[in-house]
Amino acid sequence: MDPESFAQLLTPPGWALLDGLPPYDEGTAMHLGEALRAQGLDPGLVAAALTQSRLRARATSKFGEFASSMLFTPDGLEQATRLSVAVRHARRYLDAGLSYVADLGCGIGGDAMALAGLELRVLAVEADEMTAAIATVNLRQLPEAEVRHGDAFEADLSGVDGIWADPARRTSAGARLRDLRSYSPSVERLLALRESVPALGLKLGPAIAHGDVPDDAHAQWVSVDGTVLEADLWFGPLAPEGPGRSALVVTGDDAAVLAQEGTPSSPVVTAPSGPVAEYLYEPDGAVIRAGLVADLARDLDGHLLDPRIAYVTTSLAHPTPFAHGFRVLDEFAFSLKRLRAYLRERDVGTLEIKKRGTAVVPEQLRSQLQLRGRASATVALTRIGGAPRVLVLERLGRDG
Incomplete structure (x- = not known):
């Protein structure tokens, strides 16, 4: 535009x-x-x-309904925090007793909307002139928010007692950046701001390595309805749980947190492994990214199928918001011929294919199976002890 x-x-x-x-x-x-x-x-x-x-x-x-009165850029919308998650971010600032938050690199103003919506005073700074104008439009009904066009590190932060930043993680051509040093505003310079404003929150990509997170941070990976969206770093009074790693799993209107004490760079513990039991649990992606699969396996009184693959198996069903649960109906070595015969014998025409630890492409496999039955089924393709296996599953309800 x-x-x-x-x-x-x-x-x-x-x-x-x-x-x-x-x-x-x-x-x-x-x-x-x-x-x-x-x-x-x-x-x-x-x-x-x-x-x-x-x-x-x-x-x-x-x-939601706010979109109908907002303006966007394609990149700004792509990076914008979902409003339901942004409100959770904003509550950290409110609960920490802060009153004036600088949103550095505010983009289209989504996070600033959530902060100002909780009646926090907000200084929203954006380097791109048109994006700053769009943020001004989007924040027009929130007098608590002020938008300034300019460099995030040249802004006057007088009176600011909290900082939030969601640095851009893509090049001008749209390629995703992996190196934190290439983010804009600079993550290194943003981290330095906590020396003067300890209450710092950063939204980064979920692929961030644990070793790249400062040891004084609480790192939280966030998923919404099964999709891992971001990794948030919280410092000072914004991290009342202290340094460490956690997973925030949001499903509909419900949210749950699985946390680990220590430091963000603490080694990821591997859960014990063993044979297939009566139930299989597929950990949420945020749990996996946070390195908390062993914690989940312990809480479920279960073990891994394979030490390198994030499938937890248990002898009893355990309701949990941190994984999808299944009853294991059958298990056998993978071969296309055997799987096709097995499913055709059961008149399966609709097949849900889950996979971990295998190069099989579900769409290609579904085409090769050529199923035309009336029943439906779920299978998980994985490796156990290095050998490809098929688990035939029945999805449990929310209470299982």
């Missing part, structure tokens, strides 16, 4: 055009654009309005 078209979008006619568009439909967007241009509307304005309409539709999964 070019600056001129964006400026037109912010005028009363431009805003009215955007708000008057029908719900975004990829199939009709081109025809709608042609019709609007035929009415004499500026092509740049039409393109900008349709782009925002498309982004608003995508943003509903993150911002």
Whole structure:
């Protein structure tokens, strides 16, 4: 979106055009654009309005009903924290007794919205001029928030008692950055700010290595409805649980935390392994990223199928928010011919394929099996003692 078209979008006619568009439909967007241009509307304005309409539709999964009154950039929406998670972040600042938070590199303003929504005073700083303008629009109804266009490290932090930062983790071409030194704002410089403002929170990519986390941090990996989204580092009063690692697992409106004491770089303990038992548990990705599979296995009174693979097996069912549970119905060595015969004998036509520790591609395997039955089934493909195995499973309910 070019600056001129964006400026037109912010005028009363431009805003009215955007708000008057029908719900975004990829199939009709081109025809709608042609019709609007035929009415004499500026092509740049039409393109900008349709782009925002498309982004608003995508943003509903993150911002709910608020998305319909917000503006976005594609990169800003991609990186933005889900509002439900941002509110949990904001509560750390509120519970720590803080009152004035600087959001350095605020992007489109999603985290600042959550902070200001809890009536915390917010200074939102953004280096990109257009993104700063979008954040200003998105925060327009929250007088507690002020947006400034400028360098995060040149901002006047007088009176600030807490800092939040979600540094950009992609290149201008969209490639994901793995090296913390390449993030923007610089993670190294952000970490240095805790010398003057101890209450520091950072949102980083979930692939961060435990060894890259400072020992005075509490590192928490966050998943929402089974997808690992981020790793958050909390310092000072924002980490009342103390240094260490934890997994925050959010499912619908429910949330649960599995934590480990120590330091973020403490060695990951490997759980004992043993034979397949009556039940199988598939740990949530946040639990795996946090290195807490052994803790989960202990809590479930179970063991791993293989010391290198995150499948926990137990003799009894244990309700847990930290893993999906299954009853093990059968187990045998993997071969395409045997698996096909097994499933056809049971009239299986719909197959859920889970996998860990194997190079099998589920979509290719499903095609090779050529199933046409009426029943459904679930299988897990894995390796036990280096040998490929098939586990036939029955999914447990939320209480199992």
